[in-house]
Amino acid sequence: xxxxxxPFSFTSLPYRTNSSFRSPSLLLKSPSxxxxxxxxxxxxxxxxxxxxxxxxxxxxxxxxETSGLWExxxxxxxxxxxxxxxxxxxxxxxGHREAQIRMIxxxxxxxxxxxxxxxxxxxxxxIGGSSRYLASKFGAECIGITLSPVQAKRANDLAxxxxxxKRVSFLVAxxxxxxxxxxxxxxxxxxxxxxxxxxxxxxxxELVRVAAPGGRIIIVTWCHRNLSQGEETLQPWExxxxxxxxxxxxxxxxxxxxxxxxLLQSHSLQDIKCADWSENVAPFWPAVIRTxxxxxxxxxxLLSGMKSIKGALTMxxxxxxxxxxxxxxxIITCQKPL
Amino acid sequence: xxxxxxxxxxxxxxxxxxxxxxxxxxxxVIEKEVDFNPDFLRHMFAKIEWKALVEGARSMxxxxxxxxxxxxxxxxxxxxxxxxLHHALLELHLEEGALVCPExxxxxxxxxxxxxxxxxxxxx
Numbered sequence: 125x126x127x128x129x130x131p132f133s134f135t136s137l138p139y140r141t142n143s144s145f146r147s148p149s150l151l152l153k154s155p156s157x158x159x160x161x162x163x164x165x166x167x168x169x170x171x172x173x174x175x176x177x178x179x180x181x182x183x184x185x186x187x188x189e190t191s192g193l194w195e196x197x198x199x200x201x202x203x204x205x206x207x208x209x210x211x212x213x214x215x216x217x218x219g220h221r222e223a224q225i226r227m228i229x230x231x232x233x234x235x236x237x238x239x240x241x242x243x244x245x246x247x248x249x250x251i252g253g254s255s256r257y258l259a260s261k262f263g264a265e266c267i268g269i270t271l272s273p274v275q276a277k278r279a280n281d282l283a284x285x286x287x288x289x290k291r292v293s294f295l296v297a298x299x300x301x302x303x304x305x306x307x308x309x310x311x312x313x314x315x316x317x318x319x320x321x322x323x324x325x326x327x328x329x330e331l332v333r334v335a336a337p338g339g340r341i342i343i344v345t346w347c348h349r350n351l352s353q354g355e356e357t358l359q360p361w362e363x364x365x366x367x368x369x370x371x372x373x374x375x376x377x378x379x380x381x382x383x384x385x386x387l388l389q390s391h392s393l394q395d396i397k398c399a400d401w402s403e404n405v406a407p408f409w410p411a412v413i414r415t416x417x418x419x420x421x422x423x424x425x426l427l428s429g430m431k432s433i434k435g436a437l438t439m440x441x442x443x444x445x446x447x448x449x450x451x452x453x454x455i456i457t458c459q460k461p462l
Numbered sequence: 463x464x465x466x467x468x469x470x471x472x473x474x475x476x477x478x479x480x481x482x483x484x485x486x487x488x489x490x491v492i493e494k495e496v497d498f499n500p501d502f503l504r505h506m507f508a509k510i511e512w513k514a515l516v517e518g519a520r521s522m523x524x525x526x527x528x529x530x531x532x533x534x535x536x537x538x539x540x541x542x543x544x545x546x547l548h549h550a551l552l553e554l555h556l557e558e559g560a561l562v563c564p565e566x567x568x569x570x571x572x573x574x575x576x577x578x579x580x581x582x583x584x585x586x
Contacts, residue, residue, distance in 0.1 A: 174583050243509070265506070267470060269579075276576045290496050290552045293467040296578040301586055303570075303579035305472045305482055 176322060180271055180298065183320055183374045186431050187272035191251060193428040197415055199224065200282060201253035203316045203344070204453065206230050209403040220411070227344070228257055231315070234399060235342045235457035241311040245269070245334055247299045248317020252279030252292065258313065259291040267304075269297040300326045302334050310339040318345035318384075322376035328387040335460045341393070343456045344401075348378040349449055362450045365441060369451075372431075372438040381454040393458040402446055405453045409443045463556045463577050465518045469511050471577065473563035473570075475585040480565050483514030486521035487569065489559035496552045500544050504537045506551070519550040526550070 194202055198220075205223025241262045246255040249268025252275075259266040270276050279294040297303050299314075299321060312335045321327035331341050348358060348366060357363070366378050381398045388396050413436075415421045425432050445451030473481030512531035519527055526546045536543050560569040561577055568585070571578050 177583055180580070242505075263502075263505075265466070267467065271580070273573070273576060273578070277574055280575060287497075289464075289494075290466065290499075290502065293464065295463070295467070295471075295576055296580060298580050301474050301579075301581050303471050303474050303577075308470060 179322055179374065179376055184271040184273070186374050187250075187270070188274040189429050190432045190435060191272065191275050191278065193424055193432050195251060195278070196424055197412065197421070199253070200251050200256075201225070201228075202250035203227060203254070204405040204408045206401065206404050207407045209406070223408075224253070225257065228254060228315070230401075230404075231342050231344055231455060231457075234397065234455055235340050236395065236459075237311065237340055237342075240264075241340075243309045243336070244311040244313055245302070245304070245309040247302070247312065247314040247331065248320065249275075249279060249294060251275050252282060252294055254313060254315050255279070255292050255294070256283055256286060256288050258311070259288055264291065264311075266292045268292070268294040269299060269302065270294065271296065271298065300330055302330050304334050306333050307336045307339075309334050310336045312339060312341040314341075314343045314345070316344060316346070318343055319373070319375045319378075324377065324379050324383065325387055328384065328391070332388075332391045332393065332460065337460055338462045340457060340459050341388075343384060345384075345454060345456075346375075346378070347381050347384070347452045347454045349452055350380045350382045358450070362448075365445055365448075365450055369438055369441050369445065372434045381452065381456060384454070384456040388456065388458050392461070394461050396456070396458040398454060398456040400452055400454055402449075402451070402453045406446055409439055409446070413439050413443075463561075463572055463575055464552055465515055465522070465554060466506070466551045467577075468518050468556075468561070469514055469551075471561065471579065473565065473568065474579075475563065475566060475568060475581060478563065478565045481563055483511065483517065483564070484561035484570070485564055486518050486556065487560040487562055488522050488556060489572075490557040491522045491559075492555050492557055493553050494555055496548070498545065498548055500537075500541075503544055503547055503551070507534060507537055507547075510551070515550060519554065522554045522556060524550055524554060 201221070201224035203224060204227060205220055206227040207223050241264050244255070244258050244264050244266040246252070246258070246266060246268035249255050249270050252268050255266040255268040258264060268279055270279070273296050276294040276296050283289050283292045299317065300323060312331050314331065318324070318327065331343070335341055348362070351358070358366070369375065370378070381400065385396055385398055425436055442451065468484065468486065471484055473484060475481065516527045516529060519525070527550055532543065555575055556572050557575050559572045561572060562569050
């Protein structure tokens with residue numbers, strides 16, 4: 125999974141400026157469209173000249189490079205496990221994978237998905253762990269979309285290996301421009317992909333558009349804490365912490381759970397619910413770090429390239445963010461009216 | 463990419479009114495056997511856009527499907543029809559080629575069986 129491209133030049137990312145965080149309304153919009161120069165990207169000839177395309181390419185490259193390593197450590201579910209608070213787990217335990225499955229089940233339960241679903245879209249599908257699980261569970265047809273061709277290929281290969289090819293397929297597509305007609309899916313699933321969306325309003329709009337009448341939307345995502353009454357932005361030190369994490373993980377913007385709820389409300393969706401599951405995922409990052417610090421883990425990291433190493437070095441910041449209450453792990457669900 | 467997936471995809475370029483179904487430019491098509499499951503086919507049948515399936519199959523070199531969508535009763539009585547549906551929907555794979563927007567002619571490449579539906583900046 126080694127990248128052959130020059131490391132992304134973080135200092136030249138134009139898409140986040142301080143001013144965008146003074147106004148809450150800008151928080152959710154696309155950043156400025158200042159372009160990156162090709163010089164900033166090293167020797168690679170760039171097709172992208174705008175920040176949106178640059179971000180998309182950055183995300184794709186990030187996952188092209190790191191997906192193999194994440195799969196080795198996390199398994200085929202590239203999302204947090206759901207744990208009872210204050211439990212301590214080792215990643216080598218089968219308990220880790222069980223916790224990731226539990227995350228899916230708890231999300232379905234929270235959203236009130238009890239009836240059999242027929243068509244699922246997995247938005248930001250990674251290597252397809254959720255897609256394959258949901259397809260098996262419901263006997264449903266599932267399409268997963270990802271920006272990373274490497275992930276899409278791996279996802280398809282895993283589906284074939286598990287004899288799920290007829291139910292599950294994967295393609296390279298943008299969550300902000302989904303290649304589907306309106307109202308196709310009775311479950312719209314976004315498991316830890318919302319963090320990558322530069323325009324949360326557009327992201328939510330697309331999720332709503334592709335949801336069938338009566339269908340459910342489930343968003344599980346990292347957020348920042350809700351702002352208090354009268355607060356316009358996060359504190360500078362909080363902003364700083366998030367900025368440092370954003371650069372490494374290609375996260376263009378953070379918003380709060382409240383922001384998602386407001387967006388869903390603006391689409392007249394029903395049964396909008398949200399919860400803070402930060403305590404239920406808190407054991408996860410220390411466990412990831414413990415695995416990374418084994419000799420095996422370190423060696424795999426070194427072999428995977430700079431993006432993985434930078435990712436690994438950023439993990440303590442995630443822990444700090446959770447501990448200080450800046451970073452939250454939230455679930456937001458709703459139903460599209462019939 | 464199999465036709466069961468193609469049946470769900472449309473061109474989402476801004477301003478395009480008729481982006482479905484995408485035309486298929488078949489570069490490399492392979493056939494992969496899949497277990498025959500009549501219940502699955504019966505379950506799927508109502509949701510299939512029939513014309514898109516027939517045209518797509520023809521583009522991939524398979525012309526055995528009836529032009530018009532048959533009555534659902536045929537699913538219980540006609541096993542040979544089910545086998546044709548099974549073959550077209552699930553066993554034909556577009557490995558290399560393109561999906562073409564019927565309105566703009568824009569080509570979305572398919573490589574190693576995976577369609578790339580990303581839009582350029584000027585298409586959104």
